[in-house]
Amino acid sequence: MGGRLGFIAQRLVKAVFVILGIIVLNFLLIRLAPGDPALVLAGEAGAADPKFVDDLRREFGLDLPLWRQLLIYMQGILSFDLGFSYRQKQPILDLILARLPQTILLTGTALTFAIVVGVSLGAMAARHVGSWWDSAITTLALLVYAMPQFWLGLMLVLLFSVQLGWLPTFGMNTINSGFAGLEHALDVGRHLILPSLTLGLFFMAVYARLTRASMLEVADLDFVRTGRAKGLPEGRIQRRYILRNALLPVVTYAGLQAGYLVGGSILIETVFAWPGIGRLAFEAVLVRDYNLLLGIFIVASVLVIAFNLLTDILYTVVDPRIEMGT
Amino acid sequence: MDFLRRFARNKGAVVGAVVLACVVLLALAAPLIFPETPWEIVGPPFRKPGEMGFLLGTDTLGRDVAAGIAHGARVTLLLSLVSTAVALSIGVVLGAVAGYHGGWVDDVVMRFTEFFQTIPNFILLVVLVAIFTPSITSIVVAIGIVSWPPLARIVRGEFLTLRSREFVQAAHVLGQSSPRIIFGEILPNALSPVIVSASLMVATAVLLESALSFLGLGDPNLMSWGYMIGASRTVIRHAWWISCFPGVAIALTVLALNLVGEGLSDAMNPRLARKARA
Numbered sequence: 001m002g003g004r005l006g007f008i009a010q011r012l013v014k015a016v017f018v019i020l021g022i023i024v025l026n027f028l029l030i031r032l033a034p035g036d037p038a039l040v041l042a043g044e045a046g047a048a049d050p051k052f053v054d055d056l057r058r059e060f061g062l063d064l065p066l067w068r069q070l071l072i073y074m075q076g077i078l079s080f081d082l083g084f085s086y087r088q089k090q091p092i093l094d095l096i097l098a099r100l101p102q103t104i105l106l107t108g109t110a111l112t113f114a115i116v117v118g119v120s121l122g123a124m125a126a127r128h129v130g131s132w133w134d135s136a137i138t139t140l141a142l143l144v145y146a147m148p149q150f151w152l153g154l155m156l157v158l159l160f161s162v163q164l165g166w167l168p169t170f171g172m173n174t175i176n177s178g179f180a181g182l183e184h185a186l187d188v189g190r191h192l193i194l195p196s197l198t199l200g201l202f203f204m205a206v207y208a209r210l211t212r213a214s215m216l217e218v219a220d221l222d223f224v225r226t227g228r229a230k231g232l233p234e235g236r237i238q239r240r241y242i243l244r245n246a247l248l249p250v251v252t253y254a255g256l257q258a259g260y261l262v263g264g265s266i267l268i269e270t271v272f273a274w275p276g277i278g279r280l281a282f283e284a285v286l287v288r289d290y291n292l293l294l295g296i297f298i299v300a301s302v303l304v305i306a307f308n309l310l311t312d313i314l315y316t317v318v319d320p321r322i323e324m325g326t
Numbered sequence: 327m328d329f330l331r332r333f334a335r336n337k338g339a340v341v342g343a344v345v346l347a348c349v350v351l352l353a354l355a356a357p358l359i360f361p362e363t364p365w366e367i368v369g370p371p372f373r374k375p376g377e378m379g380f381l382l383g384t385d386t387l388g389r390d391v392a393a394g395i396a397h398g399a400r401v402t403l404l405l406s407l408v409s410t411a412v413a414l415s416i417g418v419v420l421g422a423v424a425g426y427h428g429g430w431v432d433d434v435v436m437r438f439t440e441f442f443q444t445i446p447n448f449i450l451l452v453v454l455v456a457i458f459t460p461s462i463t464s465i466v467v468a469i470g471i472v473s474w475p476p477l478a479r480i481v482r483g484e485f486l487t488l489r490s491r492e493f494v495q496a497a498h499v500l501g502q503s504s505p506r507i508i509f510g511e512i513l514p515n516a517l518s519p520v521i522v523s524a525s526l527m528v529a530t531a532v533l534l535e536s537a538l539s540f541l542g543l544g545d546p547n548l549m550s551w552g553y554m555i556g557a558s559r560t561v562i563r564h565a566w567w568i569s570c571f572p573g574v575a576i577a578l579t580v581l582a583l584n585l586v587g588e589g590l591s592d593a594m595n596p597r598l599a600r601k602a603r604a
Contacts, residue, residue: 018440146578258446259446259449266541296449
């Protein structure tokens with residue numbers, strides 16, 4: 001037990017350092033950007049207002065030495081003050097928090113879909129290696145893996161919305177529908193299908209390939225042969241012996257993928273006008289609202305680190321052998 | 327010769343190589359087939375593929391989609407290759423230094439690498455390009471900055487195993503300098519995994535570059551595949567071809583690069599490949 005707690009504590013310390021590193025990186029980015037940092041922070045619209053720029057200069061202490069500036073900046077962020085978006089005329093943290101639940105809904109659905117379907121397909125391919133199934137699944141994974149996600153999304157819209165008229169094209173709910181309760185939830189669900197499918201398909205391909213490779217590796221090990229020699233049914237060997245052990249690298253990988261998932265949401269939310277932080281980031285890019293963009297970067301990074309921590313802890317639960325590991 | 331034979335045994339890799347050769351050929355021949363710039367308005371807007379002699383149709387302003395794809399191939403391939411070169415130089419140097427010296431140097435470099443692997447790399451890419459304003463240089467450098475970490479890990483791993491080998495010790499005894507041992511003795515022996523992951527990295531770079539231009543963060547003077555999709559996505563209901571064909575070009579190129587990468591990997595590690603397929 002002490003080993004596990006120690007492991008988790010070690011991971012926590014690491015996470016804190018990474019977050020501090022990201023704050024320093026953000027700070028440096030603003031200073032390294034071409035032009036006056038106050039103007040960069042104000043964005044194109046804010047720069048027109050000299051009083052606002054002066055306020056920013058005072059707030060960040062831009063006339064002080066660099067290390068003092070860094071301290072002021074860190075203090076602000078560690079007290080959950082990400083600054084103010086001049087464009088949207090709202091505190092940045094409020095803007096992000098208002099969009100966050102939608103992004104979590106989208107990425108959560110996509111990840112669940114990707115893991116469930118990806119692992120099943122990979123397991124199926126590994127069990128019937130060399131068969132027609134195997135080549136079909138491997139080819140599908142290879143194709144999906146090569147497609148740009150934003151384009152795949154557009155093509156799905158073309159097929160399911162424009163041609164077949166089955167699903168809505170964009171947004172999170174039907175405008176002015178007046179839906180409430182269950183009806184509202186179903187409406188959101190219908191809007192959720194295409195974006196989460198688009199985002200999930202890529203990761204599904206990744207998990208399918210990973211599960212297949214990992215299962216083939218485990219299938220060669222001695223304890224599997226022992227199981228077969230004992231005359232255990234093949235289904236039990238596949239599930240309890242091979243798949244269970246093969247899932248460990250998949251769990252690790254899911255943790256590492258969190259960053260890509262959030263990054264992908266910028267593209268997917270832009271394609272489907274999904275009101276999450278990815279779409280917010282796109283809007284920030286459009287109007288050059290750098291302060292907001294950097295705020296999103298910090299929040300997204302913290303989320304990803306938290307998710308990594310969670311998978312690390314999950315890992316120690318799934319496999320007690322590695323609790324003392326790195 | 328032996329290498330080529332092993333590569334040719336992988337059918338997917340051969341198909342990939344052929345497709346890739348076609349894309350490169352298209353990129354090289356673009357100014358010959360379509361002498362005008364791809365921004366030139368050459369006909370009425372929204373012509374369907376095949377109409378009025380436009381093989382892939384015209385876009386919202388009456389520009390030739392086929393010309394855009396041919397010229398876009400130049401941009402996408404060039405930017406991806408150069409950004410991979412940037413990532414290679416960062417990754418190889420850091421990985422080599424970490425693996426060669428070991429100890430605290432290794433610790434510091436690997437913590438630094440882990441840091442870059444943890445932060446969401448596509449958001450960092452968007453932040454970098456947006457803040458330093460989109461241009462060829464900022465795009466290429468930014469893609470390099472977000473893609474080097476896996477390479478550094480691979481090179482470090484190779485160096486850790488190679489540095490205690492006899493030929494390296496011999497070089498030490500002969501009094502060769504560290505840079506000379508790193509680049510002249512060890513690196514040439516660590517090249518095959520570097521080449522394999524570099525070819526896969528070009529594929530990722532194509533996807534990253536397209537995604538950037540799709541979001542409007544491409545170089546405004548360059549016609550690229552991602553830009554074509556981004557600029558026409560709002561009219562997809564009426565004109566599917568403007569956004570469909572550039573995406574097919576991206577997917578084919580990435581697929582070809584991935585297949586070639588896998589083929590290279592098989593051909594360079596024949597024993598591993600046989601095991602994986604068994």
